[in-house]
Amino acid sequence: MLEYARWKYVLVAAVLLLALLFALPNFFGEDPALQVARKDHANITADAEKALETFLAQKHIRFDKSYIDSGRLMVRFASVAEQLGARDAVNEEYKGTYISALSFAPRTPEFFRALGLRPMPLGLDLRGGLYLLYQVDVNSAVSQALEGYTQDARRALAAANIPVKEVTTVAVGSDKTNALRIVLPPEADVTKARAALATPLQGLTISTESLASGSGITGVMTTAQIRERQDYAIQQNITTLRNRVNELGVSEPIVQRQGIDRINVQLPGVQDSADVKDILGRVATLEFRLEDMQNNAVEAQQTGHVPLGSKLYTHTRFGRPVLLKREVIATGDQLTNATSGQSQEGPSVNVRLDARAGENMLRTTRQNLNRRMAVVLIEKRRETLTIDGKPVAREVTDEEVINDATIRGVFGNSFQITGLGAGEARELALLLRSGSLATVIYEVEERAVGPSLGRDNIDKGVTALIVGMMGVFLFMAIYYKTFGLVADLVLLANVVLLTALLSMMRASLSLPGIAGIILTVGMAVDANVLIYERIREEIRKGVSPQAAIRAGFEKAFSAITDSNVTTLIAGVVLWVLGTGPIRGFAVVLTLGIMTSMFTSLMGSRAVLTLMYGGRRKLARLSI
Amino acid sequence: MEFFSHQTSFPFMATRRVWYGLSALLMVVSLTSFFVRGLNLAIDFTGGVSAEVRFPQAANVDAVRAALVAGAFREPQVQSFGSSRDIAIRLPPQPQSATEIRTRLVAAVQGVDAGAQVAQLDVVGPQVGNELKWSAIEALGFTVFGIFAYIAVRFHTWRLSFGAILAVLHDPILVLGFFSLTQMSFDLAVVAAMLAVIGYSLNDTVVVFDRIRERFETNRRSPPAAVLDQSINQTLSRTIMTKVVTSIVVVALLFLGGPVLKGFSAALLIGIIAGTYSSIYISSAIALDCGLTAEHVFPSVKKAALDHLP
Numbered sequence: 002m003l004e005y006a007r008w009k010y011v012l013v014a015a016v017l018l019l020a021l022l023f024a025l026p027n028f029f030g031e032d033p034a035l036q037v038a039r040k041d042h043a044n045i046t047a048d049a050e051k052a053l054e055t056f057l058a059q060k061h062i063r064f065d066k067s068y069i070d071s072g073r074l075m076v077r078f079a080s081v082a083e084q085l086g087a088r089d090a091v092n093e094e095y096k097g098t099y100i101s102a103l104s105f106a107p108r109t110p111e112f113f114r115a116l117g118l119r120p121m122p123l124g125l126d127l128r129g130g131l132y133l134l135y136q137v138d139v140n141s142a143v144s145q146a147l148e149g150y151t152q153d154a155r156r157a158l159a160a161a162n163i164p165v166k167e168v169t170t171v172a173v174g175s176d177k178t179n180a181l182r183i184v185l186p187p188e189a190d191v192t193k194a195r196a197a198l199a200t201p202l203q204g205l206t207i208s209t210e211s212l213a214s215g216s217g218i219t220g221v222m223t224t225a226q227i228r229e230r231q232d233y234a235i236q237q238n239i240t241t242l243r244n245r246v247n248e249l250g251v252s253e254p255i256v257q258r259q260g261i262d263r264i265n266v267q268l269p270g271v272q273d274s275a276d277v278k279d280i281l282g283r284v285a286t287l288e289f290r291l292e293d294m295q296n297n298a299v300e301a302q303q304t305g306h307v308p309l310g311s312k313l314y315t316h317t318r319f320g321r322p323v324l325l326k327r328e329v330i331a332t333g334d335q336l337t338n339a340t341s342g343q344s345q346e347g348p349s350v351n352v353r354l355d356a357r358a359g360e361n362m363l364r365t366t367r368q369n370l371n372r373r374m375a376v377v378l379i380e381k382r383r384e385t386l387t388i389d390g391k392p393v394a395r396e397v398t399d400e401e402v403i404n405d406a407t408i409r410g411v412f413g414n415s416f417q418i419t420g421l422g423a424g425e426a427r428e429l430a431l432l433l434r435s436g437s438l439a440t441v442i443y444e445v446e447e448r449a450v451g452p453s454l455g456r457d458n459i460d461k462g463v464t465a466l467i468v469g470m471m472g473v474f475l476f477m478a479i480y481y482k483t484f485g486l487v488a489d490l491v492l493l494a495n496v497v498l499l500t501a502l503l504s505m506m507r508a509s510l511s512l513p514g515i516a517g518i519i520l521t522v523g524m525a526v527d528a529n530v531l532i533y534e535r536i537r538e539e540i541r542k543g544v545s546p547q548a549a550i551r552a553g554f555e556k557a558f559s560a561i562t563d564s565n566v567t568t569l570i571a572g573v574v575l576w577v578l579g580t581g582p583i584r585g586f587a588v589v590l591t592l593g594i595m596t597s598m599f600t601s602l603m604g605s606r607a608v609l610t611l612m613y614g615g616r617r618k619l620a621r622l623s624i
Numbered sequence: 625m626e627f628f629s630h631q632t633s634f635p636f637m638a639t640r641r642v643w644y645g646l647s648a649l650l651m652v653v654s655l656t657s658f659f660v661r662g663l664n665l666a667i668d669f670t671g672g673v674s675a676e677v678r679f680p681q682a683a684n685v686d687a688v689r690a691a692l693v694a695g696a697f698r699e700p701q702v703q704s705f706g707s708s709r710d711i712a713i714r715l716p717p718q719p720q721s722a723t724e725i726r727t728r729l730v731a732a733v734q735g736v737d738a739g740a741q742v743a744q745l746d747v748v749g750p751q752v753g754n755e756l757k758w759s760a761i762e763a764l765g766f767t768v769f770g771i772f773a774y775i776a777v778r779f780h781t782w783r784l785s786f787g788a789i790l791a792v793l794h795d796p797i798l799v800l801g802f803f804s805l806t807q808m809s810f811d812l813a814v815v816a817a818m819l820a821v822i823g824y825s826l827n828d829t830v831v832v833f834d835r836i837r838e839r840f841e842t843n844r845r846s847p848p849a850a851v852l853d854q855s856i857n858q859t860l861s862r863t864i865m866t867k868v869v870t871s872i873v874v875v876a877l878l879f880l881g882g883p884v885l886k887g888f889s890a891a892l893l894i895g896i897i898a899g900t901y902s903s904i905y906i907s908s909a910i911a912l913d914c915g916l917t918a919e920h921v922f923p924s925v926k927k928a929a930l931d932h933l934p
Contacts, residue, residue, distance in 0.1 A: 126884070134752065275723045445749035447722035454676065454743040461882035469876035473869050480626075480865065512884050513813055519877050520820065520892070523870035530869070531831065534862040541631070560834040563778065567830060568823030570770040575819055578763045583816050590820065 003547045003614035005607060013607045016599070017494055023501035026109040027120040032065065033084035034106035036252040037074040037091060037099050044072035056094060062087045073252075077106045081452060103129075103270035103452065104252040121504050122253065123269075124511030124585060127459045129452035130269040131277060132581075135238070138441040139262045140177055142234035143227055144170065149337055150220065151181050153201035153356045161197035164189055166215060173221045180205075180221040187215045194218060201356075231262065233338075238442050239264055241435040245281050259580060264442070274449055285380045287333035287436035289358075290325040291365065292373040292405060298324040314377060317401045318425075325375055325402070330365050331358035339433035341426040346419040348426035352433065359414025366411045375405035378436045403432045462515035469519050470496075473526060481533055483623035487608050488529040488601075495525045495593075495600040502592050511582040517589030525597035527564070529605060531557040536624060546619045554606055561602065565594050627864055632857045636905060637849040637912055643905035647794060654801020661804050666811035666887075669757045671750030673715035673725055680739035682708040687736050695732035705883050710743075712883075722747040760815040767819050768792065771826055779833060781920035787910035788829045791902040795825040798898040799891050813888040821895025824870070828863050828903035835859050836908065840918040848917050852908045860904070867900045 037053065039045060050069060057064055057076070062083055067076040078084040084103060091101045105128060107120050125132050147170045158165050166184040173180040185194055191209055195218065198207070205220035222230075235258055242264060246254045255267040271277055293311040302322040307313045314323045335358035340351050354362060365374075380399045406418055421429060450458075473492065477485035499521060503510065536553035544552065572594060575587030613619060636643075667674045677688075685702050688711055692700040701714040711733075718725055726745055733740040771792060775785045796818045803810050835855040843851055874896065878889035 136749075136751075274726060278723055444722060445752045447745070447747040449726075449742075449745045451741065451743040453678075458882060458884060461880060462885075465877045465880035465885075468880055469873035472872040472876060476869060476872060512881075513816065513888065516813075516877055516881065516885055516888060519873045520870075523873035524824070524866075526869045527827070527866045530862050530865045534859075534865070537626075537861075538858070556838075560831045563834055564827040564830045566774060567771055567826040568820070570774060571767045571819040571823035574763055574767045574770060575816055578759055578766065579816070583812050586813075586816050 003550060003610045005610040005614065009603060010607050010611075013603050017498070017604070020494075020498040020501035023118060023504050024497045026107060026113045026118050027500055027504060029108040029110070029120070031105040031107050031120070031123075032077040032079070033081045034078065034104045035076045035084055035087050035091065035101050036104040037076065037101045038072070039099060045069055045074045050074055053091070057087060057090070060086075060090045062090060075104070075106050081456070100249065102249070102251045103272075119504065119507075121500070122507060122509040123455075123459070124509045124514070124582065125267055125269060125448070125455075126450055126512050126582065127455050127462075127510065128269050129272070129450045129455035130267065131271040131274055132446070132448040133266040133268075133274075133278075133281070133444060134259065134446035135242070135264045135266070135442045136445045137235050137238050137262045137264060138443075139231040139234055141441055142230050143222070144178055146222070146226075146230050146337075147178060147181055149355050150202060150205070154181065154183060154198055154220075156356045157197045157201045158183070158194060161193065163194045163197060171219075173219060179227060180219055183218045183220075184212065184214065185216050185218070189215065191216045191218070235262065235264065237434045240431050241285070242266060242281060244431070244435065245283065249277060249280060263445070265581075270452070272449070272451065274447060278444070283380050285333070285378060285436045287336060287433060288329045288377045288379065289331040289362070290327075290329055290375055290377060291369060292375055293324040293326050294372055296324055298322040314375075314400060314402045316405065317378075317403050323375055323402045323405055325377065330361050330374070333436040336433060336436075339430045341423075341430040344417055344419055348421050348423040349417045349419040350421065350426050350430045350433065351417055352415070354414040356414060362416070363411065363413040366408050369408055370411065371407060371409070373405050373407050375402050376433065377401065378403045378432055404429055458512050462512055466515060466519050466522075470522055473522055477526065477529075481624055483612075484533055484536075484609075487605055487612070488526065488533070490608065491529065491600045491605045492522060492525055494604055495597050496522060498596040498600060499589070499593050502596065503589065506588075508585065508588050511585040513582045513586035514589050517586045517593060521589065521593030521597060524568070525593065525601060528557075528561045528597060528601035531560050531564075532601070532605070533624060536622070540622065540624070546622045547613060547616075549622070550609055550613060554602075558602070561598070565598055569594050627861055632860055633853065634857060634860075635853060636856050637853050637909060640905070640909035640912070643909065647902070647906055650798060650801070651794070654797050654804070657804040658797075658800050661807070663800070663804055663810040664807040665757075666809045667714065667746060667748045667753065668812045669753050669760070669810070671717040671748045671753035673713070673718060673729075673748075674744075674746045675713040675715075675729060675742055676744040677711045677713060677733050678741045678743050679709045679711065679737050681737075683711050683737065683740075685711065688713070688733060691732045691736045692729075695728050695735075697728070697732070717750045718747075756812060760812065763815065763819060764796070764822075767822055771822065775826075778830075779837075779921075781916065783911045783914035783916040783920055784833055784836075786914055787907040788826060788833070790910050791829050791899075791907035792822055792826050794902045794906060795821055795895050795898040799895050802894045803887075803891070808887055808890060811887055813885070814891045817888045817891035818895065821892060821899060824896060825899030825902060828867075828899060829907045831862065832856055832859050832903055832908060836911075837921050840921045844918045849912055851918070852912055852916075856904055856908060863900060863904060867896055870896055 037045065047069070050067060053074065054067060063079070064083065064087065065077040065079055067074060076087065078087065088101050088103060091099060105123070109118070109120060113119070151168050151170065155165065155168055164186050166186050168181060168183045170178050171180050171182050172178050185191065195207065195209065198218065198220070202220045204226060205222055207218060207220050210217045210219070239256055239258060243256045246256055246266060246268065249268065249271070251268045251271055253269055255265070257265055259265045266281070268277060293308065296308045296311065298313065299322055301307050301313050301324055307324070310327055311324050312327060314325055315321070316323050331354050335355045336352065337355055338353040342349055342351055378401050381397070404418060406420060418429065474489045477488045479485065481488060496518065499518060532553045535557045536549045539549035539552045540546070569591065572587050572591035576584060576591055579587050613622070683704065685704055689700055689702040692702065692713065697715055697718070699716055703712055704710060705712045713729070725747060726742070729745070730742055733742065772785070772789055775788045779785050779788070799818055799821060803814065832855055835858055836852060839851045839855050871893065874889050874892045877885055878893060881889055
């Protein structure tokens with residue numbers, strides 16, 4: 002008699018049922034679709050949906066279905082040709098109001114979507130799109146910080162009447178600039194100088210030394226400070242890129258940090274890299290300016306007559322006109338930090354400027370108490386227009402007031418902006434940071450895959466998967482007869498389980514990922530082969546069929562676990578060290594080893610015990 | 625159906641000098657080729673431009689090359705792949721930005737045929753390539769180290785560990801040799817395949833060693849060479865069966881997976897064949913020559929009840 006604990010049957014059945022549910026959405030396939038969003042991020046209404054449907058009908062573009070998904074309109078098509086036609090038509094007709102992006106809409110029934118069950122997202126190599134890798138110049142972020150310290154130190158020493166010979170940035174115990182050295186003439190009082198520098202160089206490791214020409218004071222940034230500075234630069238760029246990517250209206254874009262100093266941007270469905278990079282590569286800056294309180298902004302806007310010495314702007318959020326004086330108090334490159342936080346008056350944004358801007362600010366606020374000050378965000382971008390059938394590139398500058406507030410006190414290089422909601426404060430801090438002197442980023446890698454090539458890759462991958470699986474199934478059935486069929490069933494369960502896990506993790510599937518699944522199918526057989534060969538050996542020795550099955554599982558166990566650990570090591574290393582598609586392969590390989598261990602050790606034992614366990618007269622096994 | 629209807633008894637140990645010789649020869653050829661010819665590294669590692677262009681009808685490779693040279697691209701490599709309408713273009717790192725490269729490339733190929741479409745364009749900066757090269761070497765290093773550590777812990781004697789390690793090094797070197805001799809493009813996916821090969825190759829060795837441990841437990845008196853021969857013969861059916869099945873899927877991948885996975889699946893196939901060979905002919909033989917006896921393999925008590933299994 003063969004026995005298997007009841008709870009193990011229940012476990013196997015429960016896991017497989019759950020896996021089937023999670024894996025199911027992947028088997029419906031996807032339709033080419035067009036995602037239409039409003040440029041101002043407002044939700045698309047049912048009326049707008051009707052209007053768009055009528056428009057497409059007029060243009061004789063056939064579509065299957067359209068529906069609103071989280072404020073955006075998704076229109077499905079039967080073919081890619083119709084999808085492309087619709088995109089061009091919509092882009093032409095609604096240039097100012099909508100942004101449309103090529104997308105795929107899963108054919109999964111509503112029921113699954115309501116449960117939050119979705120198919121695996123497809124990687125760029127399978128759906129087409131643009132992959133960009135940017136390098137952030139983190140060292141310049143550190144140099145900028147040191148530059149700030151240098152200015153502050155000079156000012157503090159000047160204020161304390163201490164003569165300075167020179168202030169330079171140097172590299173101490175590192176191959177990159179990480180410190181500043183202040184050289185004082187011999188007559189200077191070093192103790193006094195150190196006291197004066199305590200505040201401006203707070204946090205730096207300070208040491209003194211005597212030089213032939215006088216005395217030197219060195220302030221070294223700690224590793225933690227450098228890392229913080231670098232992280233800040235990366236974060237700032239990610240935020241900026243993310244805001245701009247959102248503007249592109251691409252469906253499911255990814256902007257993420259890669260390694261120490263890289264940012265990767267993945268834009269599914271995007272074909273034209275020039276357009277995208279015009280928007281992503283914008284240069285932004287900020288200006289702090291006083292409001293012109295003598296003149297009426299609304300009147301200036303209506304009459305078109307702007308008073309001399311002032312300039313008319315529009316407030317980003319409220320849309321109202323704002324009249325600003327031409328003099329600039331501080332600019333973006335003088336902003337050293339902007340963070341949102343809590344003050345006694347509610348949410349606030351804490352702004353820090355460098356010393357020079359701080360002095361300017363101090364003078365301005367002293368003279369203009371209770372007047373209003375505004376922050377202008379200026380973005381330069383390249384735009385390609387078609388003039389007389391020829392593309393003409395020109396530089397466009399967008400200027401908008403992102404905040405204006407009353408000056409409530411006299412302040413220098415550090416102040417708070419209050420009177421905001423919590424969300425507004427966070428948003429403003431982000432905007433301020435995006436306009437502060439952004440660390441230089443440059444593109445180091447670009448990969449573009451056309452939509453038809455993506456389609457080809459899927460087709461090839463899926464064909465290889467099906468043919469490979471069929472070959473294995475057939476071979477197992479011939480070689481091991483009934484037991485082979487059981488192995489096939491277990492193999493199928495393994496693929497379902499693997500698909501379910503990948504869908505749950507929302508890991509995006511790439512071509513190497515599909516290769517990983519195919520390879521898992523090939524390798525998952527191994528555990529079954531080990532068990533079956535053992536059973537055959539036992540039978541050859543003349544052991545009874547049921548005892549042979551039991552011995553087969555028992556004796557193959559250590560070989561199965563041992564041999565899988567080795568592949569697991571390779572999989573985990575790739576997972577940790579790999580990026581992009583290679584990581585996709587590693588994820589599939591690693592998960593596949595685990596699922597195949599489960600299905601072949603527990604799943605096949607459950608099936609075989611069910612089949613042969615209860616039979617009293619079992620003369621021979623079909624193996 | 626069975627490959628071997630009766631238990632085989634091939635004299636693997638007695639003939640081991642022959643297999644050592646064969647392996648040594650393959651190693652020498654592979655390493656010589658690797659150091660002399662080097663690898664045809666893909667832009668993943670060198671940086672540069674790789675494009676796939678689709679033409680409406682069969683494309684003239686020479687015309688495309690001439691158009692690229694006329695378009696001021698240095699040293700373009702142009703070849704057709706897949707079908708005669710698909711052209712792969714490879715360029716060394718260019719000073720221009722990716723956008724500029726794209727514009728000029730599109731202009732050049734459309735000058736040959738107005739209907740030409742750039743289906744794929746990869747531009748990799750030289751420093752990214754250099755870093756990927758290092759991270760690939762790092763990944764290989766970590767994997768080999770992890771596996772060494774695992775073997776050292778798992779097999780209590782250095783004799784078995786040494787045999788396994790030599791077999792593990794043997795297989796990726798053969799893959800490198802193959803890629804060096806054929807000058808097939810060596811990209812990131814091939815590195816991933818090599819790591820998988822290291823895992824799989826060891827997999828077979830581990831199964832054989834597992835059996836050796838078991839045989840020593842029951843036949844302490846038998847001469848070690850006989851025990852090793854028995855162990856390999858007894859696991860032979862499984863070794864070959866598993867590798868045949870894995871090869872089925874890899875061959876499917878090689879012929880149907882498209883050009884992107886060609887190098888990947890070729891590396892796997894070579895690696896799987898090499899792995900099967902090395903775990904049958906090399907790993908145990910090395911352990912024997914290191915003086916392996918029953919005394920070295922501490923037989924662990926394995927009387928665990930069936931119900932303790934999952």
